[in-house]
Structure formats: structure tokens, C-alpha cells
Amino acid sequence: MNFHVALKKVVDDSYDIEIGYKLEDKLVEDIENGLVGEIRNFAIITDSIVEKLYAKNIVSLLKARNYKCDLFVFEAGEKSKTRKTKEVIEDAMLEKGYRRDCCIIAIGGGVVTDLAGFIAGTYGRGIPFINYSTTLLGAADASVGGKTAVDTELATNLIGLIYQPKKVYIDINTWTTLPRRQLSSGLCETIKHACIADKEFFKFIEDNIEKIFDFDKAICTHVAESNCRIKYEVVMKDEKENNLREILNLGHTVGRAIETVSDYKLLHGEALSIGIVAEVILGEKLGYVTLEEKERVINLLENCGLPIKIPSYINKEELVKKLYTDKKVRNGNIRFVFQKGIGSVMEFEGGKYATVISEEEIKKVIEVM
């Protein structure tokens, strides 16, 4: 016999992203105004660099309002984004008496928010969490979509959850302490967003590079907001229109491969930059972008301090091999997403956003880079 378990229901995971300059007090104010209900216990998760810069201060602010509050700090860097770190933090939280009635605040870049979000999603089968994002990459990419994850030896970001925060704070003031390389790297996902979805925003970045690097409040706010909007639109439309999310992979076919082959000497955004250059060179050959558009994209990347050539230490044969491990590979074929001019993407037969490119074609492009 069959017993039917009917579990259809309306779920509302909506949240706000607050973009501004120095948002520590606003965070505390929101908590006092019931952002996470009656909760008075806060586990603050951060990394060893952000701890000193921003997290300690937020802990003090919360303690001053008599919240129970402890810092859980791990060594900065992608290498910490593991199940082991998750376990160590969970045990420390248990040790300090955190049970189901607590909230996690993640303060840091994408590594911190990915890891802390994953912990929140499985601690007591799910406790609320808040993201206080301190990198441009966090603002550009990690704030929308609810993806949380850790890496394993055999795969990055494969173990994790979709789990939405209660609120995200993008504090532009924190960008001022970011190493220049990190800032440029974060900017690359921003440029990618402009390339696939917003011609005006592309122009806006071209016109305001200096102001971005000077942390002009209005300009940076617009950058953060446009990023969130573009990513959100893609993610939302994807729920109806299958595969649209794939366009976020622009530049990633070559980008991810080169990131790995560089043994992570290249930051993600730096590798992505080289990947976007490969994509527009191929795209121009195939007639998807004009010569002028190709050059605008490459110039913008370069003007933002991003690499546009394959570093000499990269083994090009190994790079080509690595392309076959890309997520987009189907039946042994390498596939690319292409922009259509600037601000739009190519759509291929059968509503697909990625199309097969022969190894030969790719090799030619890699040779000239």
C-alpha cells in the first residue's frame, strides 16, 4: 500500500542586501530591531585577516548591547574552505554552548561566507545567518544565489547547500583595506556581469575605473548594486528558463582551467580575465563580437590591472588537457559561453547558452595569447 506524504508549501527566503559605507552600527541596529527575532546568541565566523580589521569591532559592539557573542576564527585563504574547518568550528560552537537558538554572522570574503553559510545550514538542522561581506568578489558574486560550499581534495565547491542568509551587508569601506590584486580580481566578475547583461554598466566601469580604485562611495555603491541586480536577474530567470545560469560561466572554460594549471598562483579573477580574453578572441573570429568590441573588453580588463596574456610559466599542453575537466563538457566536447557584442549573450540551437568549440580552434587562440 502507498502512504502519501503531501509537502507542498510556500517558502519565503527573501532577504535584503544593504550596500553602504561602514555598516557595523546598522547591523547591530537591525539585530536590535528583530532581524533574527528574539535570538541573543551570535557566533561570529571570520578569517585570521578580517578578524583584526573588522570582526573584533563588531563583536565589541554586540557585547556592549549584552548579546552573547564569540569569535570563531580560521586561517585566511581558500585552503581553509574544508570539511575539517567546518567540523572544528562546529565543535567550538558546541563547546561554547551554542545550540539551536543562535545566529551565525559571517564577516569576510567569499571563503568566509561560503563556509559559514554551510555551517549555518546544517547546525541544528539550520540556524539563521547574516553575511557581512568585505570583498568586492563577495559583493559581485557570493551575495546572491544562496550557494554555500566547501572544497575537497577531488572537487571544489561540491559539498554544500543552497541556503539563504537573513541579510547581506556590503560594506564598501572594507574594500579600502583589500590588497590591490584582490580588488582587481574581484572587479573581473563585475566586468563579466557587464559583458553578459549590461552595456551601460560596461561603459560606466570604463568611465570610472579611477573612482572605483579611489573607493568613491557613489560609484562603488553603483558597482555593488549593479552586480547584485545582474546576478539576481540571471538566477531568478534561470528558475523558469532552463540553463540561463550557464551564462555566468562566461570566460570560465579557459579561466578555471588556467587557475588550476597555475596551481592557484593566479587569483580566480585573474584567471577569469585571461579566460574572457580567450572568449572574445574566439568570439571575434566567429562573428559574435566586432573587432572594436573585442578590444574594448581587453582594454578594460587591462586598465583594471588584470592580466590579459597567459603567463609564461603555464604549460599550454597541460592547459588544453585541463579544459576537458570543465563542468560544461558534454560527450567529450569542450563548450564555451559567448557574449554577443557587449551586454548580451549568444543563444544557440535548442536554447543552449554554451556551444562546442574544437580543440584545434582553442589551441590556435592559446598559441597567440
Next chain:
Amino acid sequence: MNFHVALKKVVDDSYDIEIGYKLEDKLVEDIENGLVGEIRNFAIITDSIVEKLYAKNIVSLLKARNYKCDLFVFEAGEKSKTRKTKEVIEDAMLEKGYRRDCCIIAIGGGVVTDLAGFIAGTYGRGIPFINYSTTLLGAADASVGGKTAVDTELATNLIGLIYQPKKVYIDINTWTTLPRRQLSSGLCETIKHACIADKEFFKFIEDNIEKIFDFDKAICTHVAESNCRIKYEVVMKDEKENNLREILNLGHTVGRAIETVSDYKLLHGEALSIGIVAEVILGEKLGYVTLEEKERVINLLENCGLPIKIPSYINKEELVKKLYTDKKVRNGNIRFVFQKGIGSVMEFEGGKYATVISEEEIKKVIEVM
């Protein structure tokens, strides 16, 4: 400025529980008919005892239909329900090439389904899973509610997820190989369900104990189905009516404490049985059940081969201390759920289903047991 991420949507996690006798072929047939879509890769998770009894056979059946299929086996027992086992299985799955396009089939009791469900919920940020339940406890309790979890040194079932299976199979044939103690232990949650919600079902068990232990198909099907129905009704009503789920804790105040103090020499259902006896003794004193009802409950437990007295090796002082670590403790007060007669529960002031009982009262009851 604020950017609003609107994520309100309808989610349908409904699934069927199929209750029957030898359901291996039905499982394979359902898969061939698209239970999990086009998926052709199946990771079978089981423990070292169930492996030989049932899992290997299911693997053969799937392989005969040309599905990719591997067994992932861990050492039987609650001690394996850890983050470590989760990690080992995830790595083995990655090693064998399982990516996002696979499905997990959990074959076993509550330990297997809790662990495998948790793995499914976080592998590739969530892959489908199917439960093939081989214990009465699984049928009684673990098949409804979507709770998955692992234990840590400091807390049981605290790290996990709510994650629903695509389908649950309750194969009564598998009960025939269960050790008698396990069968009795599983029956205790069944008796608990009858006590809180279904007087007729209570009588049904009283009248059919022998047939249950003889694995009469019709009788066992009714037992499994009533269990699912009662748990489902409580869980569903709880979504509207706060706290109703708490009634599932009947007998658990003393039960969980004694399970721990026995250092797990007592099975969960055995400890629960002693906990229910404590609850009806207290309940009779307080006028919630009659003397006759109290005796009916105690007799039924005893006739099912369950302990009704505190074993002599239990340190009673330690037991009383342990009561204060119960989840239901509020402001340092021990709280109990009480049945109202048979088949219903007491509701206390403010819509609460658990009420404070003084240490003194509890001690008196523990003394006479």
C-alpha cells in the same frame, strides 16, 4: 541603499511511502519508470549487516538493468553516525566518479537513512535520495519528517538537515531478520504513537502482539501505515500549531536520560519504554490517566518484551542529574509530556504540551521503579 532579493516560491517535496513485503523489484521498476528522472547512477549506502542481507541483492538487480551502481558500506551501529563516516563516503563517491547527476539509495535502519539522507542533502548541493527502510524503528519514526543528521562528541543529531527523500520503501520482509531486541525496541515508538494519538490503534497492538512478532503481512502493514499516518499528522499540524511536535517527546524525558546513563547498553526503544512507564506513573498521580489505563500501558510494553523497570546497574542520582540536560528543560525546570488517557495528550496553559515537574516528584517515581 537596499537591494531586495525576492525568493518567495512554492516548493513541493511530497513523496510516497510504499509499505509491502519484498519491495526490491518494485524499487527497480519505479526507477525504470522515472522515479528520479533520467538518472542512471546510483550510490547505494548501507551498513555492514544490511549489506549482506539486502543491499547486495538490490545492487545486482540494478546492475542487471545496466545502471551504474556502487555499494558504500560502513560499520553497523550508532557509533558510525558521524561527520567522519560522511566524509569517507563522500570521498569514495567522488573517487568512483559520482557527480551531481546521481541518486543515493539508503538501505538500512535509522542510522543508515539519517546518514545517507544528510550526505544526499549536501552532495553537489543536494541530489535525490531514496530510502529502503529495513527496521521497524525506521518505519515507525525515521520515514516521516525529513530529519537527517549525524552525532558529535557533544551532541546527538545536532548536525544535519531537513531533506526529503523521493520515496520511502518499508519492506516488512526485512523485519524477519531483525534481532528480537531490535524489533521490540522499534515497537516502543509505535506504542508511543498509539498512546499520544490513537486509542484504537493501541487496542490493535494489544490484540495482535503475537501476529506482529510472527510478521503477519496484513497486521504489520497496518502497524507501519498507522505509524506513518500518526507521525505525519503531528508533523503537519505542527507547521501551523506551534509546539505540537513536542508531543512526540512522550516518555523521552526519562527515556533519553536513562539511555545515556546506561551508556547505550539500553537500546533507544528500551530506554523509552522505561520512560513511558515513568510518565504514566506520574500521570496517574496527577490524574491524567486512570489506574487501569496506566496498567494497560505498562502491560503492553511488558508483553512486547520491553523493560518496565530501571535496571539495577543504573545510578539513580546520575539519572536525576542527567534529566537537566533534556531539550525540554526551560529555566532549569524539568518538563514532561503527558498522555491524557490513551490516545490523546494533555495540553497545558499557554498551549504548551510539556509541563514542569519538580525534582522531588520525579525522584519518588524513580525510587519505586
